[in-house]
Amino acid sequence: DQQVKQNSPSLSVQEGRISILNCDYTNSMFDYFLWYKKYPAEGPTFLISISSIKDKNEDGRFTVFLNKSAKHLSLHIVPSQPGDSAVYFCAASRGYQGGSEKLVFGKGTKLTVNP
C-alpha cells in the first residue's frame, strides 16, 4: 500500500527549460512534505519542503506546489541545469508522533537534463 506515489520513473528535459516532477499521496493526515535529491553512490540530500498550511514554497530555482484537495504536490525547477540530473524523492510526514517524525518516501523520479 503505497501512501506516496511518484508515477513517473523518469523525466528528460532540455537545459534551460522547466522540469516538473509530480507526487501524489493518499493519507490525508500528512501535513509536511519534502523533496530530496539523490546522486549515484550518495545519500539523499534535502532540497525543499512545504507545510500543509501553505500552497507554495520557493527557494531559488526550486518551487514546490501543494494542492491539498487533490493530494498532489509538484516540484518545479526553472531553469533546469545538467547538474540537476539526479533521482528526486518526494516524502511526506504526519507530524510529531511521540519522539520524532516518520517520513514516507515515494520511489523516486530520475531526472535527466540534457545540455
Add this chain to the structure above:
Amino acid sequence: DAGVIQSPRHEVTEMGQEVTLRCKPISGHNSLFWYRQTMMRGLELLIYFNNNVPIDDSGMPEDRFSAKMPNASFSTLKIQPSEPRDSAVYFCASSFSAGAGQETQYFGPGTRLLVL
C-alpha cells in the same frame, strides 16, 4: 562540519554471516533513522530512535535484524544471519526533534551490502 557518517561503505559477505553496519549521527541531533533502499520497495524506514530510545521498529523485516543506539553519537544495525535478499543499500539519517514537527532528516552516504 561533518555530516552523518556510515561505515563500511561497501560490504560483501556470504550467506549466514553476521553483518554490522555503523552510523554516527550529526552532533546535536537527537533522532536517528535506519532506512533500506531496494529496487522493488524503494526507500523504507526500518527503525528510528529518539534520545537513544527505539521509538518504532515496525519496519524491521524480521528477527534477524536488530539495532542499537548505546549513546547519542553511535548506532549499529546488525543482521544475523544474513541472507541474499538482504542485499540493498542501507542509509542512516539523523535530525533534531524539538517536538514541534517539520523536521529535516539528513542522510549518510549509505552502506551497499551484497550477500552472496
